Amino acid sequence: MKYFDLHCDTATECFERHLELYRNNLQLSIERGLDFEEWVQVYAIWMNDNLRGEAAYKHFCKVYNYLILELQKNESLVRLCTSGREINEALEKGKRVALLAVEGSAALGGKLEHIEDLYNKGIRFMTLTWNGRSEVADGCMQESAGGLTDFGKAVVSEMNRLGMIIDVSHLAEKGFWDVVSHSDKPFIATHSNSKKICDHPRNLSDEAFKTIVERKGLVGMNFYPTFINGTTEASIKELLPHISHFLELGGENVIALGSDFDGATMPMDLPNIEKVECFYNELVKNYGKIISDKICFKNALNFTNILNN
Template sequence: MNNNTTTVRMDTVEQDYMAIHNEAIMIDTHNDFVYQVYEKGVDIANRNPNTHSDLPKFKEGGVDVQIFAVWIPMKEVKNSYGFTTSQIDRLKTMAQQNSSQFEFANTYDDVIRITNEGKLCGLIGIEGGTAIGNDLEKVKEFYDLGVRYIGLTWNNSNLIASSAKDETERGKAGGLTDFGTQVIKKMNETGMIIDVSHLGEKSFWDVIEISTDPIIASHSNCYSLNPHYRNLTDEQIKAIAEKGGYIGINFYNKFLVKSGGADIEDVVRHIDHLKDLVGVDYIGIGADFDGGITPPAGLEDVTRYPELTSALLQKGYTKEDVTKILGGNFLRVYKQVCG
């Protein structure tokens, strides 16, 4: 192939990137917008200058499915369970008030129907198993409320497991507790996805051994590119892939690059590393927008997602690759675990 033909081909790909982006089911597996509603009273229906996301921005960025994570501010909240259920209620109220544009799904078929109707499809995750407390039955209770993944820890360890922060900075490497083992089995039994982002490495390997379902890291990056405790080692990445799981790339610039100051090419660099290590079938996006992050240049908010599609195509990823990364890989896990 001569250089002129190559140039024409790349120009055509560039022209088609919006069509490819819009044809894909675009899924972000971690967004903290509901905390902004709790803390600042922002309205998802209106374009907010101080948030990374809202309904107008989701539409502009071609987002089809957003997983809204319920994060528990431990220093403010005494009752983690009560706070979590109130945030779930808040999410459902947001959807009810904007029902022509926004609807929550409970099943894979719901996801397909809602996205085909041109609405934003919402799913619910919990960031931190503290919400379960010591009550195993709360796994099923949260499932019945619409929750489809639970991150076993946030930065704090809990009755389930030790966190990455505690294992690394405080020398607490307890791993999964006996209660945590029961939680994993209950999540498998219930059809609740296990999220290992924020989980300590000892805890991680315990989960790998016990879980019979694929697991996800909803918002995590590559340790070998940036040795931060919140990132996944190559061995962890391979283990997630071997279980048929999923890793959503986090956009926080200090998880992408040690010194910060990341840009869109650094996001692609982490995606490249995952692809080189395990292939494209386990990669997705879990940006952590509205979670207090400083995003990379070129991906400042959810409206910029098409730029990532363009960057991947320019890097040589095929339409099929990009469609998997934008959402197909997570949908596979969701359908298998949740039905």
């Protein structure tokens, strides 16, 4: 199968536990993904909510430097890409692709000029918040959450200008609609499911999902049981109602995958990247090959063609 994953936290886990990207005991490693026919992996650098201001930016830089060294060690296998053209070239040469993201724009340390710095470092996706409040906006677990701050609106404009993709996963509802009003570029939710199927603040309402469809964005399906069925355990089959519902809302060209490997516990039958193929087979059984290939790879690949440098 061809696999495009919009979100994992493996970079942060490797950094914190001094592990290698190639071989480790985490949910995702390069070694265990080599059998995919084609593989594009977005590696997110996660910003915990206790990091703000300059400390947040410094932490970002530390994890970033670690990740770059790990990717350099694997450059014969994996190519770090920053544009649609580079992604296509790398895949044609039989390389796997790594893309870089930041989960939490607290990484900016409250400074607008850091966006260009992150962009120049190769970051192409940025989740505006994690769960709590930041200089930019409130996350979905923040009590009486507000929308984008004035700084947050400036961040959205600057990301639009540079061509850095806005990720609305984790953002509170008010912030979501502020992005809808302030962003003139397509935006995505890298790892969020359907609120209609599982009523959790991290999941997307039907209105939000339909807006992402209209804006020609992407929504990555998250494997975390809490967002699948609201409990601590799930099977991969239980993700299908989310997908069926999003398909009914017109999501055929928008649904993608955002595993959340190494950022969450996983379903018992999808404990790590090696089992993604079983999930794909389940999708093919239910939706046929054309739609399954779109969900697992093509939709995200088509979207990343808007990345240029």
